[in-house]
Amino acid sequence: MAHEPVAVVGIGQTKHKKRRDDLSIAGLVREAAQRALDDARLTWTDIDAVVIGKAPDIFEGVMKPELYLADALGGAGKPVFRVHTAGSVGGSTAIVASHLVSSRVHTRVLAVAWEKQSEGNAQFGLGGGKSGSIGAGGAFAPWIRAYIRKSGAPEHIGWQIAVKDRQNALRNPYAHLHLKDISVEKVRESPMMWDPLHFLESCPSSDGAGAIVLTDKAGGLAAAADGRPPAWVLGTSMRSEPSSFNGRDPIRPQAGVDCAWDVYRQAGITDPRREIDVAELYVPFSWYEPMWLEGHDLAPVGEGWKMVDRGETAFDGSFPVNPSGGVLSSNPIGASGMLRFLEAALQVRGAAGEHQVDGARVALAQAYGAAAQYFAMWAVGSEPPSG
Amino acid sequence: MSTQTSQTIQFPYKRTLGPVIGRFFSELTALRIVGIRCGDRVVVPPMEYDPQTGEQLAEHYVEVGPAGTVVSWTWVPEPGPHHPLDRPFAYALVKLDGADTNLLHVLDTGGEDTVSTGMRVAPRWRAEPVGRIDDIEAFVPGETPEGPTAGEPADVRTMEFFSTITYTDVLSPTLERYAASMRAGVITGQRCPRCDRVFLGRGYCSVDALRLGPEHEEALPDHGVVSNYTIVTPTPYPGQKETEPFARASVVLHGDEMVVSQQQIIGVPVADIRVGMRVKAQWFPEAERNAAEISSKGWGTVAGFIEGWVPTGEPDEPAEQFMDRVF
Ligand SMILES: [Zn+2]
Numbered sequence: 001m002a003h004e005p006v007a008v009v010g011i012g013q014t015k016h017k018k019r020r021d022d023l024s025i026a027g028l029v030r031e032a033a034q035r036a037l038d039d040a041r042l043t044w045t046d047i048d049a050v051v052i053g054k055a056p057d058i059f060e061g062v063m064k065p066e067l068y069l070a071d072a073l074g075g076a077g078k079p080v081f082r083v084h085t086a087g088s089v090g091g092s093t094a095i096v097a098s099h100l101v102s103s104r105v106h107t108r109v110l111a112v113a114w115e116k117q118s119e120g121n122a123q124f125g126l127g128g129g130k131s132g133s134i135g136a137g138g139a140f141a142p143w144i145r146a147y148i149r150k151s152g153a154p155e156h157i158g159w160q161i162a163v164k165d166r167q168n169a170l171r172n173p174y175a176h177l178h179l180k181d182i183s184v185e186k187v188r189e190s191p192m193m194w195d196p197l198h199f200l201e202s203c204p205s206s207d208g209a210g211a212i213v214l215t216d217k218a219g220g221l222a223a224a225a226d227g228r229p230p231a232w233v234l235g236t237s238m239r240s241e242p243s244s245f246n247g248r249d250p251i252r253p254q255a256g257v258d259c260a261w262d263v264y265r266q267a268g269i270t271d272p273r274r275e276i277d278v279a280e281l282y283v284p285f286s287w288y289e290p291m292w293l294e295g296h297d298l299a300p301v302g303e304g305w306k307m308v309d310r311g312e313t314a315f316d317g318s319f320p321v322n323p324s325g326g327v328l329s330s331n332p333i334g335a336s337g338m339l340r341f342l343e344a345a346l347q348v349r350g351a352a353g354e355h356q357v358d359g360a361r362v363a364l365a366q367a368y369g370a371a372a373q374y375f376a377m378w379a380v381g382s383e384p385p386s387g
Numbered sequence: 388m389s390t391q392t393s394q395t396i397q398f399p400y401k402r403t404l405g406p407v408i409g410r411f412f413s414e415l416t417a418l419r420i421v422g423i424r425c426g427d428r429v430v431v432p433p434m435e436y437d438p439q440t441g442e443q444l445a446e447h448y449v450e451v452g453p454a455g456t457v458v459s460w461t462w463v464p465e466p467g468p469h470h471p472l473d474r475p476f477a478y479a480l481v482k483l484d485g486a487d488t489n490l491l492h493v494l495d496t497g498g499e500d501t502v503s504t505g506m507r508v509a510p511r512w513r514a515e516p517v518g519r520i521d522d523i524e525a526f527v528p529g530e531t532p533e534g535p536t537a538g539e540p541a542d543v544r545t546m547e548f549f550s551t552i553t554y555t556d557v558l559s560p561t562l563e564r565y566a567a568s569m570r571a572g573v574i575t576g577q578r579c580p581r582c583d584r585v586f587l588g589r590g591y592c593s594v595d596a597l598r599l600g601p602e603h604e605e606a607l608p609d610h611g612v613v614s615n616y617t618i619v620t621p622t623p624y625p626g627q628k629e630t631e632p633f634a635r636a637s638v639v640l641h642g643d644e645m646v647v648s649q650q651q652i653i654g655v656p657v658a659d660i661r662v663g664m665r666v667k668a669q670w671f672p673e674a675e676r677n678a679a680e681i682s683s684k685g686w687g688t689v690a691g692f693i694e695g696w697v698p699t700g701e702p703d704e705p706a707e708q709f710m711d712r713v714f
Contacts, residue, residue, distance in 0.1 A: 021544065024405025026435055030443070044441040061400040061550045071434060074441025120400050124624040129396035131628035134619050134635050134649065142615035142637060145662075146710040195618040242593035244646065244714035246584040251711060371714055 003102040005384050007220025007230035008345040010040025010213030016176035016330035019118035020207040025060065026072035029114045032209035032335075033073055036110065040213040040223070044074030047213070048106035053083040053093030053113035054334030055369075060119040073112060085238070086369030087136075087282065089113060090337025091376030094212060095236040098378070101214050102233075108219065113338035114209035122205055122333065137194035137202050137285060139371065143250045144287040145196050150251065151290070153305035155196070158286040159187040161308060162201045162328060165283065168315050169325025171354035176206040176330040201286040201328075208332030210339045217384065231345035231380040234362070235266030243371035250372060252295045259375040260296035260366075267362070267379040268386070273298050276379070278320045278347050278357045279364040280340035284327040289313065292366060293321075296377075315357070323347065323355040337367025341378060348382040390563055392679055395553040399625045402546040407435045409544050410448060412518035417540035418532070420483060420510070420523075421448040428487035432520075452483035454509040454530045455490070462499045471521060477502050481526055495525035509533070518543030556683045561590035564601065566678040569692040572670050576645055577603040585644040588687025608641040610667035610699065614709035618657050634660050637713045638696055646712045651695035662710045663703035666696035 012035025014020065020028055029052075037043065050073045052066045062068060066082035073080065085092040090113035097111035127133020148155070166182040169175035182200070190200040215223075220230040239262070241248070241255035260272070269275045281292045290304030298319070299307045307313055313321035322328075324343040327336050344363035346352040352360075366377045404412060407423065411432050414421045423433030424447040431451055436443055460479040466472055471493045479502075480489035495511065496502050508526035512534030516522035518541055527533060558566065561577075565588035568575040576585040577599035579592035585607065591598055616636035621629035634657040635649045652660050653669055670676070671694050680690040 019403070021403050022405075024403060024408060024435065027405045030436065058398060061398060061402075061548075071436045071438045071441065074436075076439050076441065116403070119402055120398060121624045123622055124626065125398065129398055129626060131626055132619075132621075132633060132635075133624075133627075134617065135622075138617045138619045138635060141617035142713045143711070145615060145617075146713070149662075149706070149710060191620055192618070193620050244648075245586075245593045246643070246645070246712075247594075248714075249711065250713055 004104045005217040005220065006098045006101045006214055006233040007217065007223065008212050008233065008380065009215050009219060009223045009228070009230045010036040010042065011342045011346055011351070012036030012039060013174050013210040013339060013342065014208045015174055016206045016208035016332055018176065018204065018206065020116065025062065025065065025114070025116050025119070026069055028116055028207060029069055029112050029209045030072045032114070032211040033110060033112050036211035036213050042108065042213060047074060047078065047108050047110045049079040049100055049109050050075045051081060051083060051093050051097040051100070051109060051111045053089040053111070053338065055084070055086060055089055055115055056125065058120065058125045059122060059333065060116050073110065085374045085376065087284070087333055088337050088367040088369035088374040088376040090210060090335050090339065091341050091365065091367030091378070092238055092337065094338055094341040095238060095376055095378060097212070097214050098233050098236055101216055108213065108215045110211065110213055111338070112209060112211040113335045115332035115334035116207045117205040117332060118207050134194070137197055140285055140288070141194040141197050143372070144285065147251045147287060147291050148196065151302045151305055153290065156184065157290060157305045157308050158197070158201050159184045161283070161286040161289045162187045164314055165322050165326040165328040168323050168355060169329035171323070172325050172329070174330070175325040176204050176208070177325070197285055203284040203327045203331035204329070206330050206332040208330060208335050210335045210342050212338070212342050212345065220384065229349050229382060231348045231382070232384045234379040234381045234385050235263040236378045237262035237266070239375045241373050243373045251291060252301065253372055255373065256292070256295040256368065256375045257297065259377050263364070263377045263379050267381070269379065272296070272364070273319065276362050276364045277360045278323060278344070280324060280326070280343045280366070281321055282327055282337060282340055282367045283322060284331060284336070286328065289321060296366065315355070320357045323352065323357050337376060340365040340367055344378070345380050348380050350382070390558045390566060390678060391555055392558065392681055393553060393555045394679065394682065395551060397549050397551045397626070399549055400547065402548070404544055404546060405435060406446065407433050410446070412543040412546070413540050415522040416516045416518045416543060418453070418512055418516065418534070418537040419450055419540070420452045422451050422486050423447060424449055429485060430488050431483055431486040431490055449485065451485040452510070453532045454507060455481040455483035455486070457494065457502070457504055457506045457508055458482050458489050459504060460494060460502055462502065464499070472525060475499070476525065479526065481508060492523060493525040495527055501528070519546060554682065558678070558681060559590060559683060562588050562681055562683065562687070564604070565687045566681055569689070570673070570676050572673065574607045574609055574640070574689070575604050576607045578605055579603070586686065587645055587647070588681070607644050610665070611638045611640040612704045612709050613637070613652065613660060613662060613664040613666055614639045614646060614712040615662055616652070616660050632657055636660060636696070638666060639709050639712050646714060647689055648714050650689070652698070653695035654697050661703060662706040665699045665701040665704065667699050668693045669695050669697050
């Protein structure tokens with residue numbers, strides 16, 4: 001039996017900030033969810049099920065927050081459940097929600113992902129509450145050193161990406177960082193936080209949430225007929241691999257390669273670099289852009305940095321990456337994957353405003369988590385899937 | 388005999404209350420309890436969203452109580468360290484006068500035989516309320532609140548608190564053997580018969596999903612090569628003791644057996660650490676070795692047994708062979 005085609009008909013996100021001290025956690029998820037509902041022109045009672053995603057509970061100290069948030073998300077009497085796949089969770093949440101529609105279990109599903117990093121301290125939490133926590137940057141820095149050494153990339157590549165994503169963020173009113181005077185020199189001269197990563201090559205800690213409303217083919221076509229073109233889900237995939245074993249390739253993890261090709265196959269993509277118009281990749285530290293370009297076969301192995309250096313991933317380049325400003329500009333961890341997924345949908349709907357990439361018809365979104373071991377990706381398009 | 392390990396971690400949180408819960412706590416500092424109008428009901432404590440329809444509630448606050456009626460209760464005969472009172476008490480659902488919902492709180496009556504459903508109770512306030520639910524220390528029998536006289540309300544927008552968790556682990560047989568071996572100063576790994584990879588105290592092969600038992604164990608060298616590292620500029624947070632940049636390195640045990648990650652390299656400035664550097668373990672004195680860091684949630688750690696790794700002074704190994712071995 002063929003799957004039900006899935007359409008993204010509503011998108012919402014919060015203004016991401018270092019601290020949303022105007023809102024409770026419930027208020028934060030509500031802001032994003034209400035915007036997604038309004039965008040979909042639906043009400044709370046139209047929603048059949050709610051899927052909530054977030055990263056470790058220890059970040060805000062609310063255990064099982066999905067129970068506490070059912071009221072804020074109109075969940076009374078409905079299926080509400082929670083997804084948790086570390087940093088990739090926002091993407092996994094969107095995918096789980098899409099499966100509820102594609103399997104015809106539900107017709108209209110709300111997916112919400114969030115993090116209120118200001119309530120706790122990510123570095124402290126990741127270190128188990130002990131001194132000397134290396135944090136996420138410290139965990140990834142050695143792999144970045146390995147990538148730089150193996151690929152022979154010049155060190156300015158990282159600085160260039162840090163500038164590019166922050167300049168893209170200036171087009172995105174929801175982005176946390178709006179660094180108007182960012183420059184390669186400023187990145188280079190910013191403190192070395194996790195050698196070889198500078199402070200300005202790293203993501204901020206943000207409070208924020210993202211939400212999408214997904215529905216079936218009839219719902220998608222109705223929205224299109226109403227002049228609100230949906231984003232059509234062309235392929236989804238999640239893959240995992242163990243964090244640690246002899247022979248693991250941490251620079252181009254096999255789970256990431258497999259995840260990407262599973263999506264490409266579903267979407268009928270055989271030459272991803274040519275057939276995808278824009279990508280939102282999870283880049284919390286600058287060097288992950290070339291690593292994922294290679295890790296998802298958008299560039300040949302060892303040459304992702306050359307795409308960057310040639311300006312191909314710039315906003316006006318031939319393969320724009322992270323027009324939203326990316327994780328480097330907003331990082332509410334649990335929501336960060338969702339933000340990639342909803343940005344890809346915005347792009348193919350032609351609804352991205354100032355950060356709209358011209359002619360975006362097929363967009364790729366990716367999120368990864370933990371020790372670069374969990375992957376979630378989808379491809380969305382402006383046309384319904386064929387067949 | 389089984390070995391238990393125990394660890395306590397403490398986390399600081401700063402809860403942003405938002406307008407509605409913030410108002411509730413602000414009112415408590417003036418010894419007032421407020422609910423919120425939700426249709427024709429008054430919900431206490433106030434909620435931001437209608438629990439039935441999901442609609443946002445207008446901020447229409449209603450003062451309730453302070454006295455109320457016990458709707459239901461359960462007796463706590465032996466309070467533990469996390470309970471709100473240090474003597475026997477009841478948890479009770481109290482329907483405050485004017486409210487349509489029940490507030491779960493503490494009832495201090497002196498004895499189980501003095502509690503009954505339908506009894507009238509009133510709050511006993513903390514001497515100096517700060518804007519937390521335990522500003523009401525407990526409800527006590529009667530109609531009259533106890534405690535200080537009301538002052539002006541404070542504007543309470545956040546609540547700061549520590550959360551403490553103690554984990555107690557019973558070590559698996561694999562980890563028991565691992566800990567015993569480490570106490571004796573020997574790193575023991577398990578070699579997968581299918582893929583020939585070695586794992587520390589894991590009890591299974593991560594690649595083949597095969598169970599690894601005592602028959603797969605072998606002693607590993609306690610020397611190896613720095614495969615990669617990072618130098619971290621410390622950021623301040625509660626409990627952070629590091630003030631100067633510090634390094635954490637991955638060490639591949641000699642023979643390419645296994646990566647031990649997040650290790651300290653001892654006896655050299657952090658700037659001298661290199662990929663390919665040969666190092667050997669510096670064990671804690673035998674009497675000081677302990678298994679406290681071993682937990683059933685992870686695999687074998689060397690923390691508590693090995694203080695760090697000291698350069699041997701031998702020529703480096705080629706960096707390229709090792710640098711992508713990090714975890
Ligand atoms: Zn094996």
